Amino acid sequence: MKPPRVVGMAIDWVEARTGAVAFLAPLLTHHVPRNAKWWYVFGSATLMFFTIQLVTGVCLATLYAPSAAEAWESLRYIDEEVPFGWMLRALHGWSSNAMVVMMAIHMLQVFLHASYKFPRELNWVTGVFLLFTVLALAFTGQVMRWDQDAYWGLGIGASIADRIPVIGNQVRGLLLGGPIIGGETLSRFFALHVFVLPGAALGLIGLHLALIMKNGISEMPKVGATVEPATYRAEYEQRMEKDGVPFYPDAAQRDMVFCGACLVLLVVLAAVYGPFGPGGQPDPTLIDTNPRPDYPFLWIFGAVSLLPPASETAVMLVAPLVGVLALVAVPFFANAGERAPSRRPGMVLIASLAVMAVAALTWEGKTSPWSPVMNAWSALPTPEHFLAGRTPLEVQGANVFQFAQCRNCHSLDGLGGERGPALDAIATRMTPDQLMRQIQQGDGNMPAFGRNLDSAQMTALVSFLSTLRPEFEAPAVIPGAQLPLPVQRMPGEVVTPVAVGSQ
Amino acid sequence: MSAIRSRLMMSALLAGGIALIPATACDRLPGRPKAAQSAQEGSPEWTVEVFNTSCRGCHAQGAVGAAVPLMDSAYWRAASDEQVTRGVLEGQGMLMPAFGLSGGGPFTPAQASALTRGMRALWGGGAQKSPEISGTLVAGNASNGKSVFDVACAGCHGVGGSAGSVTDPMYLRLISDQGLWTAVVAGRKALGSPAWNEPMPGRPNGLTTVEVADVVAYLSSQRPRSMSELKP
Structure with a gap:
């Protein structure tokens, strides 16, 4: 394939006046x-x-x-x-x-x-x-x-x-x-x-x-x-x-x-x-x-x-x-x-x-898991398996959970905010008393909700949260509660405490 | 020579192909931004969108969602449009916040009633409100209600009942009389609770309208009047 003669002539004409080819050729052919x-x-x-x-x-x-x-x-x-x-x-x-x-x-x-x-x-x-x-x-x-x-x-x-x-x-x-x-x-x-x-x-x-x-x-x-x-x-x-x-x-x-x-x-x-x-x-x-x-x-x-x-x-x-x-x-x-x-x-x-x-x-x-999901409370329904078989109070507790916007920071079934921990199995980690304290006073990253919820709302919420655990896992207990129950003492009787596992 | 030729052809095809994408199908390409138009107020799309962002958290289908399921024709047979619209605008009981502008929510009264009509059209199952029973609370006789409750309800919903007690003072504190009314009338099918006129243990034909009013009056009478009556 030979370019037509006129192309060559045009290039020569420009080259004679600018030196463009002489300038560009070494750039293109430099060795790499x-x-x-x-x-x-x-x-x-x-x-x-x-x-x-x-x-x-x-x-x-x-x-x-x-x-x-x-x-x-x-x-x-x-x-x-x-x-x-x-x-x-x-x-x-x-x-x-x-x-x-x-x-x-x-x-x-x-x-x-x-x-x-x-x-x-x-x-x-x-x-x-x-x-x-x-x-x-x-x-x-x-x-x-x-x-x-x-x-x-x-x-x-x-x-x-x-x-x-x-x-x-x-x-x-x-x-x-x-x-x-x-x-x-x-x-x-x-x-x-x-x-x-x-x-x-x-x-x-x-x-x-x-x-x-x-x-x-x-x-x-x-x-x-x-x-x-x-x-x-x-x-x-x-x-x-x-x-x-x-x-x-x-x-x-x-x-x-x-x-x-x-x-x-x-x-x-x-x-x-x-x-x-x-x-x-x-x-x-x-x-x-x-x-x-x-x-x-x-x-x-x-x-x-x-x-x-x-x-x-x-x-x-x-x-x-x-x-x-x-x-x-x-x-x-x-x-x-x-x-x-x-x-x-x-x-x-x-x-x-x-x-x-x-x-x-x-x-x-x-x-950005640190951002609350601001419409989670009104947009993400409580999953069915967390509602089935619950008492009316516990179901109302699920309503409190949505109403108080807990969902914005806490996920259920992987849906909801990630700022706080997921609560799918919270009952295996916290007793009702601990839940009550955490919600009322807040802690760590969590604000206190004590002034926003009355005692009925709080009770319902805690009773709902206390149901959130897999069936095969035991609910949380206070560490001290694992000790054997104290024997009923008669007046004047001395009972020596028994440590767990010492028998 | 033929190698160069085929290489040139390939390049030309490639370049042509690239140029063709926008040239032929520009209007139908998936990346083309859709003209910004929000769904017409009251249209099914608008209703679903509003429901999904503002209501679904508590009122979703079946047992999913903690409050009265709105995607359920049983509810729409019992509820009147005025009552639903008022609930949307002003809230209800202790757990349904007001969604009206005046209550700090997003909806004008017109939007609330468009939402109500839209939801009935979508999920009402074609039924208008059932004329058999009022959608709003009717006054009843509490002492009659107690005897009805003991026969028809207490088996499951009494103290120690299989479905959990509805006379729990904490529960009653959280639910309004209207909420009790709706719960008795519409039931929660997905959670195993029958509607008012469906068979119940001890009441194969359900309740009468008067009995519904009496039961609700009884439950209402069990509600503690002040927080000091509550003993957690």
Whole structure:
């Protein structure tokens, strides 16, 4: 297959005036390690998702009204009236999540393979800055939805800023464009989301790519193939000259196949699950709301929710700082020596712990078991097997259980809140007296209900709870009650107590 | 050469396929947001939605749910619409909170009565309120009620009865006279308690309407008048 002569002539014409081919050809054909294979596709996929973000983002910017009064309505307009509008929003939203995920995988791979070692320290540093830029894009993007999640997300962000000593107030004012969340806030975040952060990302990506060209793609780590800063560069270039393969088409085709697969997945996700939100109107007077941050921040939400209250300020302000510094510092205190994961067990451990922590906290944030289920009392019926064969008083007790909203924090049959313990077998653990005391006075995490329930309600509730145990398990008893019953004493008689099990 | 050709063809097919998804079926894709429209007030969908979030916790079907089951035609045969609507708006006894706006709940009077009509349409079994017996409390004679209770009810519902005592002062304290009336009239089939006109041990033909009123009057008379009468 030969291209027509006219194509060649056109290329020559442009080349003579710009030198574009002479500039691009070495970029495309620079040598990359032969053994890199599929490990190195994640960075390209991240770049593809960023490109999709740019394209869909520009399209959305032509439709979105960045004013507090109109933003929410304009999303409805995009979703329902603009042809393909919902698809545009779905692609932008899913691609945003995909970019964060792909970036995390890319970073993890670089970390595990120690590709950040000499001379690629600054590749890593620009990558870390890109990570935070992309997370900032994700957060400001969530604000663009201007729904309840956005409103409360901003509220939480602002109150974290407010905790900064001395200048907290000023930082919050700078963030929100005033003392409260309002029209100014949206304008501010819109400017960040469409001008400042994408500009920063573009610059950082350019730098990142330039550094890749300058330093070359790192080889697969091999036990014993250590990095010696004095000789590394010369040896690397020699190896590439001898054994490398040109980026295009050898490595590029793998990138393209992987990006193609990612693209298919993205379109399917967008088509099946649709756009994110918008949730309810961002009205702070609507308290019947259950705001959650977007996926990339669920783990932070989980962590912050689980912090002991006394440690909140210290952890919220210090942990991010330590995190950023630690990430940036990685290549500086370990920039030479072994790259193979098998020789760096400490680093592998750190990476595994980080992944597990983020995964576990994301799960916690997603399920947020600490949140009461506010409509459980009126929406989740008492299961039949906890009612059958009960006395009228016990059935009324089940009514008290719903009425007093116990269900919002305590589950039966796995349904209900998880803030308190499940009560399916509470009668095996607590006697009626203990139940009575716990409900009246509260304890641990539980508020006292003594003033909310009269003695009839309390009696009914306790008698219902005392039936909650499997038939084959004995009811709870007070430890002392296990002692043999004392012998009826005659006046003057002395009875020696007998310890259990001494016979 | 043919390898390149087939690879090109594959790519073209793939790209075409991706482009086709949104182009052909955009309106029918599952991800397309549905236009936000809440169900019409009083429609079956609306009724079910409201019931599921606000009522089901206590009033679910059969034995599931602790209070009077509303997904049960036996109840709707006994209850009048006005009485149910009033119960929704103002609450009842000590354990049914008010769901009317004025009581801190979510419903306007119009919504409460739409909810009542919607529930009757869904679960009333096509029956209007049975004309045989009043849905609301009728005054009766307590001393007659005691003799009826001893014969017809006490076997199961008396002190030491198999179904547990309904003369337990704590129980009576928690249930209103109207609640007793509904319990006697509608029964709790799924929990083994017959409706007023169904066979009972000692009363193969159930009770008469006058006897229902008398039994309820008797039970009401057993209720402690003040908390100090209660000895837990």
